[in-house]
Amino acid sequence: MQNWLEILLYFSGAYLALCLVFYFLQHYFFFRPEILPHTFEYKYPFPFTEVDFEMEDGGVINGIHFRVPNAKGVVFYLKGNSRSIKGWGKFAKDFLGKGYDFFMIDYRGFGKSEGKRTESTLYNDAQTVYKWLSNQYPEDQIVVYGRSLGSGIAARVASWNKPRMLILDSPYYSFLYQVRQYGFWLPLKWILRYKIRTDQFIKKVDCPVFVLHGTNDRLISFKQGRRLAEAAPHGQLIPIEGGGHNNLPEFPEYHEHLYDILHDEALYRKLLVGLQEVA
Numbered sequence: 001m002q003n004w005l006e007i008l009l010y011f012s013g014a015y016l017a018l019c020l021v022f023y024f025l026q027h028y029f030f031f032r033p034e035i036l037p038h039t040f041e042y043k044y045p046f047p048f049t050e051v052d053f054e055m056e057d058g059g060v061i062n063g064i065h066f067r068v069p070n071a072k073g074v075v076f077y078l079k080g081n082s083r084s085i086k087g088w089g090k091f092a093k094d095f096l097g098k099g100y101d102f103f104m105i106d107y108r109g110f111g112k113s114e115g116k117r118t119e120s121t122l123y124n125d126a127q128t129v130y131k132w133l134s135n136q137y138p139e140d141q142i143v144v145y146g147r148s149l150g151s152g153i154a155a156r157v158a159s160w161n162k163p164r165m166l167i168l169d170s171p172y173y174s175f176l177y178q179v180r181q182y183g184f185w186l187p188l189k190w191i192l193r194y195k196i197r198t199d200q201f202i203k204k205v206d207c208p209v210f211v212l213h214g215t216n217d218r219l220i221s222f223k224q225g226r227r228l229a230e231a232a233p234h235g236q237l238i239p240i241e242g243g244g245h246n247n248l249p250e251f252p253e254y255h256e257h258l259y260d261i262l263h264d265e266a267l268y269r270k271l272l273v274g275l276q277e278v279a
Contacts, residue, residue: 023191023193026191026192026193026194027117030081030149030194031081031082031107031109031110031117032081032082032083033082033083033084033107033109033110033111034082034083034084034086034087034110034111035084035109035110035111036084036086036111036112037112038112040086040112042064042085042086042089044064044066044089044090044092046066046068046092046093046096047066047067048064048065048066048067048089048092049064049065049067050062050063050064050065051063051064051065052112053105053125053128053129053132055115055121055124055125055128057115057116057121058115059108059113059114059115059116059121059125060112060113060114060115061105061106061107061108061113061125061128061129062085062105062106062111062112062113063085063103063104063105063106063129064085064089064092064103064104065101065102065103066092066096066101066102066103067101068096068099068100068101070099071099071100071101072099072100072141072262072263073100073101073137073140073141073142073143073164074100074101074102074103074133074136074137074141074142074143075095075100075101075102075103075143075145076103076104076129076130076133076142076143076144076145076154076157076163077091077095077102077103077104077145077147077150078104078105078126078144078145078146078147078150078151078153078154078157079104079106079147079148079149079150080147080148080149080150081148081149083110084106084110084111084112085104085105085106085110085111086111088104089104091104091249092104094249094255094258095262098258098259098262098263099262099263100143100262101137103129103133105125105126105129107122107125108121108122108125118193119193119194119195119196122153122196123153123156123157126153126154126156126157127156127157127160127161130142130144130157130160130161130163134161139161139162139163139164140162140163140164141164142161142163142164143163143164143165143166143167143262144157144158144161144163144165144166144167145166145167145169146166146167146168146169146171147169147170148169148170148171148172148220148245149175151168151169151170151171151172151198152171152172152174152175152196152197152198152201153196154166154167154168155168155171155198155201155202155205156196156198156201158201158205158207158209159201159202159204159205162206162207163207164207165207165208165209165210165261166205166207166208166209166210167209167210167212167258167261168209168210168211168212168225168228169212169213169248170212170213170214170217170219170220170225170245170248171198171211171213171220171224171225171228172196172198172220172224173198173199173224173227173228174195174196174197174198174199174200175192175194175195175196175197175198176188176192176195176196176197177199177224178220178224179192198228199227199228199231202228202231202232202235203231203232203233205232205233205234206233206234207234208234208235208236208271209228209229209232209234209235209236209271210235210236210238210257210261210271211225211226211228211229211232211235211236211237211238212225212238212240212248212254212257212258213225213226213237213238213239213240213243214239214240214242214243214244214245214247214248215239215240215241215242215243216242216243216244217243217244217245218244218245219244219245220245222239225237234271235271236271238257238261240253240254240257241253
């Protein structure tokens with residue numbers, strides 16, 4: 001009996017230790033930032049300006065703003081969980097070439113952005129930037145685009161505002177749902193600091209929602225994108241056949257669909273009124 005008690009105590013202690021490690025080190029599991037010195041100079045083949053936002057709590061958010069003549073609007077791009085806008089800025093060309101200005105930020109602890117990062121600050125920082133953009137563009141010219149990690153943040157911002165549309169690229173049903181697939185043996189309800197309930201936010205988004213998802217995505221399953229599109233009041237799932245998690249821009253279909261999303265007024269109107277089938 002004593003041996004069994006000792007074994008139980010051993011495994012209980014080991015389980016508690018694992019929970020504590022996960023709780024305190026999850027930032028290192030979920031975020032892979034590239035930190036840049038303040039003197040770093042961005043270099044892109046397109047005209048841009050660098051913008052800094054000073055937050056009330058002392059945090060600083062760094063962003064880049066690309067512009068094209070006679071823009072149809074602006075794409076507010078919320079990126080994934082790795083590197084910095086130094087490298088992510090290359091995706092500006094996908095939207096500049098389609099007649100849209102492009103704005104991207106680094107989350108706290110990425111690039112030149114500073115401050116303590118929490119789930120709330122991710123939302124609030126993005127909202128602050130959205131409000132800044134809405135002073136420069138009518139809301140019906142703002143496209144909110146969320147890629148991977150950024151998809152949940154984008155859905156939160158879209159649920160608070162009235163952008164022209166929300167585009168989700170390889171999104172998770174919720175961060176809690178995604179992590180639970182691998183950490184189902186952990187008490188995630190109590191120790192996960194980032195739950196990012198995209199599934200709840202999406203229900204409050206009034207604008208058209210387009211979900212681009214690769215059918216061969218091995219990191220965030222295609223079914224998660226499908227469930228989000230079904231949960232959105234005005235949702236449209238656009239499968240990219242054979243697409244994985246990090247290679248959608250390599251598929252011509254991605255650019256064809258993206259062009260239609262940004263330019264086809266009939267597609268936009270049909271989705272806005274909630275029709276189930278879009279030609």
